[in-house]
Amino acid sequence: MKHDFSMSLDQAMTTQRAIRRVTDEPIEDALLLEIIHLGTKAPNSMNAQKWEFIIVRDETVKQQLGKMNSGMWKLARPSLAKKAEKDPGFAKVFKATDWGVEHFVDYPAMIVACYKGGRLGWPVLQAASNYGSVFPAIQNMMLAARAVGLGTNLATMPLWNNRKARKILGVPASHTPCVMITLGWPQGGYGPTTRKPVGDVVSLDRYGNRPWQGKEVDEIGG
Amino acid sequence: MKHDFSMSLDQAMTTQRAIRRVTDEPIEDALLLEIIHLGTKAPNSMNAQKWEFIIVRDETVKQQLGKMNSGMWKLARPSLAKKAEKDPGFAKVFKATDWGVEHFVDYPAMIVACYKGGRLGWPVLQAASNYGSVFPAIQNMMLAARAVGLGTNLATMPLWNNRKARKILGVPASHTPCVMITLGWPQGGYGPTTRKPVGDVVSLDRYGNRPWQGKEVDEIGG
Numbered sequence: 001m002k003h004d005f006s007m008s009l010d011q012a013m014t015t016q017r018a019i020r021r022v023t024d025e026p027i028e029d030a031l032l033l034e035i036i037h038l039g040t041k042a043p044n045s046m047n048a049q050k051w052e053f054i055i056v057r058d059e060t061v062k063q064q065l066g067k068m069n070s071g072m073w074k075l076a077r078p079s080l081a082k083k084a085e086k087d088p089g090f091a092k093v094f095k096a097t098d099w100g101v102e103h104f105v106d107y108p109a110m111i112v113a114c115y116k117g118g119r120l121g122w123p124v125l126q127a128a129s130n131y132g133s134v135f136p137a138i139q140n141m142m143l144a145a146r147a148v149g150l151g152t153n154l155a156t157m158p159l160w161n162n163r164k165a166r167k168i169l170g171v172p173a174s175h176t177p178c179v180m181i182t183l184g185w186p187q188g189g190y191g192p193t194t195r196k197p198v199g200d201v202v203s204l205d206r207y208g209n210r211p212w213q214g215k216e217v218d219e220i221g222g
Numbered sequence: 223m224k225h226d227f228s229m230s231l232d233q234a235m236t237t238q239r240a241i242r243r244v245t246d247e248p249i250e251d252a253l254l255l256e257i258i259h260l261g262t263k264a265p266n267s268m269n270a271q272k273w274e275f276i277i278v279r280d281e282t283v284k285q286q287l288g289k290m291n292s293g294m295w296k297l298a299r300p301s302l303a304k305k306a307e308k309d310p311g312f313a314k315v316f317k318a319t320d321w322g323v324e325h326f327v328d329y330p331a332m333i334v335a336c337y338k339g340g341r342l343g344w345p346v347l348q349a350a351s352n353y354g355s356v357f358p359a360i361q362n363m364m365l366a367a368r369a370v371g372l373g374t375n376l377a378t379m380p381l382w383n384n385r386k387a388r389k390i391l392g393v394p395a396s397h398t399p400c401v402m403i404t405l406g407w408p409q410g411g412y413g414p415t416t417r418k419p420v421g422d423v424v425s426l427d428r429y430g431n432r433p434w435q436g437k438e439v440d441e442i443g444g
Binding site for chain 2: 090160
């Protein structure tokens with residue numbers, strides 16, 4: 001491959017964050033295809049590779065997806081705005097999302113991931129397997145983008161109306177648009193993210209049995 | 223962190239594969255917690271961190287999950303066996319799955335990921351966002367495990383009956399078991415995986431518009 005994806009795994013992971021503010025510098029096709037290639041290396045159910053990816057650069061397609069995105073955001077926004085007033089940490093995420101919705105069409109490229117199947121949530125027993133055959137590939141792509149300094153942001157709102165999304169993207173009934181990422185060269189930088197201590201989200205054997213409660217990863221003996 | 227997760231991103235991704243045949247060598251708690259810690263660095267909707275992870279080591283819990291796994295496999299197996307007879311590539315995946323189902327309780331550790339919400343597929347509009355708040359973390363964990371030479375395999379079958387899975391794992395109605403990975407030190411090695419050429423799964427702007435059809439990543443000019 002032509003680009004350098006050799007960043008160490010832990011550096012890529014610990015500095016990955018949603019990047020919404022990007023420049024208007026273009027992204028070449030070859031880079032996008034290398035990122036998608038690394039995406040397809042992700043595990044997927046029975047290696048059936050039930051995925052298709054659409055690179056979106058066309059202004060009209062972006063505008064149509066952007067309209068769905070802002071429509072959905074208008075519905076979700078009021079209750080989240082209240083939360084943002086009380087929680088300064090959340091206010092940052094909220095403001096950045098606002099910005100991203102407003103500037104949706106300005107991202108130089110987007111990648112839409114489609115599941116090869118008519119319905120993601122059906123049969124119910126296979127829903128996790130269906131989603132699990134798409135999202136690991138998407139996470140690979142976001143990490144690969146991070147390794148070359150490209151910013152990404154995961155978005156599901158632009159696809160919430162699957163019927164419309166299918167029409168905009170020309171996706172046949174045999175496939176289902178699932179999730180998309182926006183891509184662009186960051187205006188700012190990548191950096192560390194804020195997460196709860198690992199000990200607070202891990203149980204042993206049964207939910208709620210928390211031997212490491214309150215402990216950060218470096219406080220846990222090896 | 224105590225373990226070395228500095229493998230280059232592209233090496234980790236291009237050599238990641240499902241590892242089902244593992245040794246009985248134990249995995250220390252600290253390593254599992256470091257892997258989960260890197261999992262929690264994954265992007266998730268609005269950084270709400272709607273996840274909980276259960277490390278499973280207990281024999282009884284493993285047996286109960288294993289029973290659900292083999293029950294589901296019995297249902298899926300006959301039609302897949304027919305496919306395996308005709309497709310030698312698929313036969314390998316099929317045989318390995320068979321082996322994994324039979325030896326389920328022998329994995330030294332498992333990690334079950336729960337979504338913080340009563341139903342993953344509800345509301346339907348948020349289903350992709352819900353699953354998308356769990357699977358990127360799981361993919362981070364599988365890559366992190368690969369970086370330290372630990373084998374993983376993603377499994378949804380042991381959790382297909384959510385009511386039973388909740389009971390076995392003591393998960394309250396406020397959370398939903400979503401997906402799990404088995405972990406163990408590989409009997410064999412990691413290695414490259416087989417995927418379609420990237421040009422065959424990528425469209426430009428509209429589904430089916432394939433400027434790179436038939437092309438492998440290295441045949442696409444930069």
